[in-house]
Amino acid sequence: MSTTEPPQTTTGPHSPTGRSQAAKETLEDYTLRFAPRSYRRWTPMVVATTALGGIAYMADFSIGAGIGLAHGTGNALVAIAVAAVVIFVTGFPLAYYGARFNIDLDLITRGSGFGYYGSVLTSVIFASFTFIFFALEGSIMAQGLKLGLGLPLWLGYLVSTLMVIPLVIYGMKALSKLQVWTTPVWLLLMIAPLVYLISNDPGTVDRFLDYAGTDGDGGVNTASVLLGAGVCLSLIAQIGEQIDYLRFMPPKTEANKRSWWTAVVMAGPGWVVLGALKQAIGVFLAVYILAKVGPDVAPEPIQQFKGAFDAMMPSWLVLPLAVALVVISQIKINVTNAYSGSLAWTNSFTRVTRHYPGRMVFVLVNLGFALALMEADMFSFLNNILGFYSNCAIAWIVTVATDIGVNKYLLKLSPLQPEFRRGMLYAVNPVGVVAFVAASGLSIAMYFHALGDTLQPYSPVAAAVIAFALTPLMAIVTKGRYYLRRTDDGIDEPLLDTDGNPSATTYDCHVCHQPYERPDLAACRTHDAHVCSLCLSTDKVGDHVLPAQAV
Template identity: 70%
Template sequence: MTVTEQVERGNAGETLEDFTLRFAPRSYRRWGPGVVATSALGGIAYLADFAIGANIGIQHGTANALGGIALAALIIFVTGVPLAIYAARYNLDLDLITRGSGFGYYGSILTNLIFASFTFIFFALEGSIMAQGLQLGLGIPLWLGYLVSSVLVIPLVVYGMRVLSKLQFWTTPLWLVLMGAPLAYLLLAHPGSVSSFMDYQGESGRSGTSLSAMMLAAGVCLSLIAQIAENIDYLRFMPPKTPDNARRWWSAVLLAGPGWVVFGAAKQVIGLFLAVYLLSSAGAGATVANEPVHQFLVAYREMMPGWLAMTLAVVLVVVSQIKINVTNAYSGSLAWTNSFTRITKHYPGRLVFVFVNVGIALVLMEGNMFTFLNDILSFYANLGIAWIVAVASDIAINKWLLGLSPRVPEYRRGLLYAVNPVGFGAVVLAGGLSIATYFGALGETLKPFSPLVAVVLAAVLPPAIAVATRGRYYLKHGDDGILLPMLDEHGNPSAAEIDCIVCAQVFERPDLVASATGAGPVCSLCLATDSSGVHVR
């Protein structure tokens, strides 16, 4: 297949592809800030937070779990701010931002694989929770429930942002009622459950707080740090920021960007509260108390007949799983496609990798990953932290404080070096040392602090390496060879349209680079699939 045929194939069904390798053009971004924010937040309806909160609380006690949740939430919020702003301002997904924020054109493939891993790990986790609900409510065997939960989301993911935005928008009110009503009832009907919750010491039985226990709890919670990348897959469709919509624009970006962790932390606390209630009042065992379907089933039974409680518990699980796993499958397909196309110079389309991502998740589910959830998340957290913190550090420090990194993010092939040691080196060093710490290479005393090792190194190394290299590995060329300005009068990506000389399609100004042949402008997708390199500057 020629470059032209590949690009025409992609553009013929652009609503299916959702600008996989490109920035999101203004002509496609027709949603208001509120709709985009609601769609992004709809993706955090997952029930994994309830299981995470329950697991760390059962293991370390309420006080240590709350401290770990708060610490993780603070780190996730602070690092999410610059990423969300850049995604919404320049309409790029996190992979495209990462390329120009210290990693280089091929260097960011490493972080793409980290993100793809996040999507299939959490797809498998949510699918496992749904299968538990189907088994409890309908008697469906777990292996079949895993298959159903995987296949169910594929038709919804096919049509990309247009369908996903509607799905998230219209199902969010139902989800909020199903989640909030039983919690409110328990608090009103059993006020003593709050004191039982606060006094719970966990399996360790230790009273008071422990810094190492808090850090272990925070490490599990920090595995969710890469969630900002999924929210960004929606935030990149924000409308241009203008004086007329600036207030709504900022509110939407901060709420649906770093603000997601406020809701996530609240769900973790609720999950722990429900688990403690099951253990102390309902006589449940720890192996059941950490399963969200059982948590909500017990709460619903306090309010209504058993048959209705079972029905609503299953509905909550199914709605939650669909809301998050369409996002996991969608974002994972973007990450795999980006990496595959850069490596092979071939563009197979995003839909191929929807099946790849769902298939990997199904294998994890059938392997019963839910039983060793904490171990998986604690290990993954080291890599996720290194990536997100390194990019946030480059944006906040190297771009804005030191001026060593170009302020406007660059992602187009030919303008970037293959690998930039600033971010790539930071992730390798920070991730590698934190994983070594996690496995006890630096001693048992430091083992619980592996997430903190990743945070500190990933924050410090990008400016240190940038200063050492004097920022020389960010851009190969400072000029893309096109005379029209990149940004409009408000600092938004220009909406000026230009024809690509290779595929003869029309693209907006930020998506093109002058061909090295001098024949005219070439779009970023044609550059990505140019195996001969004839157009690459």
């Protein structure tokens, strides 16, 4: 696997030393911009393996267990399946756009109904997703360290936070190696005990399927399914983390199209297949250990795998293996959470302030939020946090997916080619912003019983349906005129080559004097030159930003 060092990502006012330091600090960053072809040297399968390594989190086991213990196995399995279908369908167009055009979900969101500043809303939603799940995984690791090594929880929280920092600094190159080498060990430790339990004691399957839950009667009912699905759908924003890897896919060609599509589907929306399986395993293991440990700790993955390992190997091996599984899983996902969160925060901050502070600042900010949640014992009210958060996440993802699938391809009111550069987009596009705000606002009100107890379980459905209906309606009402502020970026060469891939031709940026590939630049307003997307973002007076195009 070959890589090259990316261009330096700071702007004119900084000294050369400052630019060099920022480039070193954020080596494989491309925080606010298109990922160039010169850097994307990985094969499709390496990118896919790296992306899938990021879903090794243990939270799925806790989420599945919590739903299953409350509502029973039948309701839990149907809820998991419903959520998985929604996540797969909405994730597919987003994954395709990220891999095909080599941009992250924030850049996709900008040109898919939200506008240049409108997508700051969703960047904050995504950043919140990363630190909520970092805190969840860190809590699970701390539970493992307490059980295995006797560390107090507060110290375990701190250890789980600090240990990821060195790995996150170097971005994709370090993360790809970590994920590829640890995935086989993780899969073996996760699957082996499950296979052993089922083959050695088939009665565990019957007990699992018959479990009725603490508030259920053993049957499947709509309210319980929707409440469970709402919790599972909090993971819908995981597609953003998958795209943070998929944007490094190589160009799609005739020679690699089969492996390219396989990688995009498998590591894009396909992540939810493994996620749903882990949630179902979480229900199974929680039911298996319930009689031994009780309902309070049965959702803890360390307890689940300790109980499973206990049945198949000598006692002296049980805790070390259970702790190893939890630690490996936590590292694999939390380097991704810290990395993706830093990208989201940096995106938002740079657009609002027009100052680029470097990604590492926001690695620390994201970890600070996560540590505060852990110390507040978020694990004890996990499902409440996820149920509330899922309404915002569903509204956002469904809005963007609908804009791509319906507004771009069916109604043809949204431009097919994604746009993210300042000056090319309107500040706010009412299509996505109105749909997102209305869908999330109404569904959150439903979640908190503002519209009555009967409708409360339907809040995730409301978020999805309102976003799906309002997004094309707003495009029709506005006639699509708020998508592009300009259709011409002042550069004669097309953005795409003859194969439909982003052009690899390079031009020098007039401001930072670095070479960038064609999709990452626009013509300068005041000079006969080109300006890169980051320098446009940090242009405080707008000297370089092209004016609105005359109608």
